[in-house]
Amino acid sequence: MNSAGNVIAQLAAFREDERVVDTDSTSAIEFHEGKIPEQIFAALSLGLRDYCRKCNFHSVVIGLSGGVDSAVTAVIAADALGAENVTGVSMPSPYSSRGSIEDARALARNLGIKFLEIPITDAFQVFKAQFKEIFKGLPENETEENMQPRLRAMILMALSNKFGHLVLSTGNKSELAVGYCTLYGDMAGGLAVISDVPKTMIYELARWINREREVIPKSTIEKPPSAELKPNQKDQDTLPPYEILDEILQLYVEENLSARDIISRGFDEKTVRWVQRRVDLNEYKREQAAPGLKSPAAPSASAAKCPSRKRMWIKNSARLVGAAMELASQCVLSVKSLGIPILLFGASILYFRRPIQCGLKYQPTGTELSCSGLVAKWPGLPRSRP
Numbered sequence: 001m002n003s004a005g006n007v008i009a010q011l012a013a014f015r016e017d018e019r020v021v022d023t024d025s026t027s028a029i030e031f032h033e034g035k036i037p038e039q040i041f042a043a044l045s046l047g048l049r050d051y052c053r054k055c056n057f058h059s060v061v062i063g064l065s066g067g068v069d070s071a072v073t074a075v076i077a078a079d080a081l082g083a084e085n086v087t088g089v090s091m092p093s094p095y096s097s098r099g100s101i102e103d104a105r106a107l108a109r110n111l112g113i114k115f116l117e118i119p120i121t122d123a124f125q126v127f128k129a130q131f132k133e134i135f136k137g138l139p140e141n142e143t144e145e146n147m148q149p150r151l152r153a154m155i156l157m158a159l160s161n162k163f164g165h166l167v168l169s170t171g172n173k174s175e176l177a178v179g180y181c182t183l184y185g186d187m188a189g190g191l192a193v194i195s196d197v198p199k200t201m202i203y204e205l206a207r208w209i210n211r212e213r214e215v216i217p218k219s220t221i222e223k224p225p226s227a228e229l230k231p232n233q234k235d236q237d238t239l240p241p242y243e244i245l246d247e248i249l250q251l252y253v254e255e256n257l258s259a260r261d262i263i264s265r266g267f268d269e270k271t272v273r274w275v276q277r278r279v280d281l282n283e284y285k286r287e288q289a290a291p292g293l294k295s296p297a298a299p300s301a302s303a304a305k306c307p308s309r310k311r312m313w314i315k316n317s318a319r320l321v322g323a324a325m326e327l328a329s330q331c332v333l334s335v336k337s338l339g340i341p342i343l344l345f346g347a348s349i350l351y352f353r354r355p356i357q358c359g360l361k362y363q364p365t366g367t368e369l370s371c372s373g374l375v376a377k378w379p380g381l382p383r384s385r386p
Helices: 036-054 068-081 098-111 121-129 142-163 173-178 199-209 218-222 242-254 259-263 269-281 309-336
Strands: 060-063 086-090 114-117 166-169 345-351 354-363 366-371 374-378
Touching: 036 068, 036 199, 060 068, 060 142, 068 086, 068 098, 068 199, 068 218, 086 098, 086 142, 098 114, 098 218, 121 142, 142 166, 173 199, 173 242, 173 269, 199 218, 199 242, 242 259, 242 269, 259 269
Parallel strands: 060 086, 060 166, 086 114
Antiparallel strands: 345 354, 354 366, 366 374
């Protein structure tokens, strides 16, 4: 910009660029803001390339399920590191559809990356057999479902150890937020490339990637998303439609609105409460996830890791302070009326494995209540004489 505040030059975003600029120029240009998918793709590609360079990795390995998440991750990896440095691995189980296997193969062919097919069917059956007596009489459930992504993680880690590849996990922001992922399974990896990109944006990215030619198979984008861990499984058997889920997550996680505020905007109360609870309960999973790339161009991106434990902690602590102050007020006033001196009101509350110490202290300027470093002052509370 020049001294008049006009844009006189613009360099490329998310890649090296240089130009000699005359800051005294009066020739203003129009600022060009790239399309959101284009910005996100460029940012993630740069982030992956930079991360690999700094961590001394020269190649990556990705599990290709035939779904849109792993497809977009593979395209970003090929752009960042070159197709010759990317290995895609299809690991079909008894529940993998033939279409998904063929989509994974077609994607690898379109990108020119190395492709391996390592079925897990035999390993899955052998592993299940180890629990035949222990699980006798019990129906199959998510226990058997989660064995499959964990077997796949072992395969990817074996390839990583043997050939020095960095394993890229392929979970998106929407799934990580509500815990629709398997700890030590599909969450395993050295870097989570798309963990800050919502599912709806993943589809936009896929369509943007295919803007000139079909890189990602059309069927990958059009078919209903599925983890394919049991017969006829679909994501929407468990989750709300992604269009609704992403909107609720945007309001709850990013804009810090309460469930009541979100419901007042026309969302179904049962769905909102379900999403809120899933986000809160699955923090333990997100704490163990691979580090993720930040997507500054994503509409729902914020400065904090998302979903953010820090933000949730502050939000819930603020609610705790309000409730504790009201309770403290009643206790102090009721005991004060009896003429009993009060020095300290204390409580210990367990929240997410973290103890919170609350104290009510009387200062010359008023009453002060603190919870683990969060301090709120209430000048109107009466003081007791020690």
